[in-house]
């Protein structure tokens with residue numbers, strides 16, 4: 001895919017089948033995006049993520065945080081987290097994400113990648129507590145990074161560039177049929193913050 005295909009205007013589905021992914025481009029200008037980045041970097045309750053992989057407990061370099069309407073318990077990679085109450089800024093970002101996507105969300109998982117050596121491996125966001133086929137709104141602040149989708153059966157790959165202040169939406173059958181990842185890269189030295197707004201069903 002040509003990088004120029006990934007610029008704003010497109011509200012076209014970037015998947016050719018079995019799901020829907022919309023890239024809205026930069027929904028905040030540079031000044032706003034930098035202000036949100038700094039605010040989140042300094043004031044979110046960041047913690048190193050824990051995961052159990054092949055029975056071994058590992059601590060990731062990437063930091064995470066989890067916020068929501070209620071202290072939802074959220075389990076992934078066999079570890080359980082409890083959601084913190086929304087901050088003013090997170091509510092503002094949630095509202096904006098809801099306005100642009102036309103969806104509603106009750107929780108948010110945040111990731112802080114310190115540089116290009118940190119990423120996220122292939123996965124889909126299909127945890128049992130998540131609303132089935134519910135939309136996920138993903139905001140990016142800081143370093144520009146590549147994001148990739150891979151079809152679970154055809155192995156077809158689609159790449160997109162996530163800009164500072166941009167919004168990506170995944171919905172429909174995306175999580176059922178596609179994996180996604182944030183590939184590590186030697187080129188990025190600066191941090192990136194990602195927020196994924198989600199709907200948890202109790």
Ligand SMILES: O=C(O)CCC(=O)C(=O)O
Nearest residue numbers: 109111120125182194196
């Ligand atoms: O960092 C990103 O853009 C995506 C993170 C992600 O896929 C997740 O938190 O499930």
Ligand SMILES: [Fe+2]
Nearest residue numbers: 123124125180
């Ligand atoms: Fe994900």
